[in-house]
Amino acid sequence: MDWLERELQQALERKMPPDGFAARVSAAAGKRRSFAPRWWMGAAAAVVLLLAGGSLEYREYRGRVAKERVLLALRITAGQLHYIQQRVQRESQGAPVEVRQ
């Protein structure tokens, strides 16, 4: 056996851990943060979902309002055109009506 083998044998020799080693390892493992969901993660997810849902709902609301405004605008315009044509038809006999093309 040469010096190298002796060095290796001494270095790799089985040794018993010091007293209390197992207890210290267990205690340290208990202090590690777990990846289990926390309450705030759930709250944050709920807030994100609420915001996303609220945003969609608000967009729908804005769309309905815009649609109603457009329909009102066209209703007024159509009403005016209808009124004008009625006047043209009714008064073209006598009243002054100018029509240019």
Place this chain on the structure above:
Amino acid sequence: MKRKALLAVCAAALPLVAQQFQFHLEHLAAKASNTVDLSLNGSTLQFAAKFLDSDDPDEAKVKKLIASLDGIYIKSFEFKSDGAYSPADLDSIRNQLKAPEWSRILGVKSAEDGETAEVYLRTENKKISGVAILSAAPKELTVVNIVGPVDLDSLAELSGHFGLPRLKETKPGRRM
């Protein structure tokens, strides 16, 4: 910072640019018993179009009509008594609807009822780019500006919808 301020000013000015003439009728709102003030720019129209049902015949017509429009601007007032607005209010609008951009295609005046109605067309490169309607009665005043390439036939067809009776066929030369 200056760029942001400039952008903000430009954004605020956009509605004025989009509208083809100024109504200058804000002072009548206080006298009116009912007021309708609609300012729908192109993006609002396109946004609204997404919520119009293509399967509904009426809404499909509206969707098609507004697809090419750049804006619809309306001010309509109802008054409890006569004389709430002055001829100068109408003239301030008429003075903006001048040639060569604008041409009056129709005017109705009833001395008996004190009502007038006028329709103006705006043309650019021989294409219609806007319509103005000025309708005045003793207790009512309505001004409409439709901005963009208006399809007059589609516009007239609207009278068959929204609960309004359909326009009757008119003799050639009297059709709007």
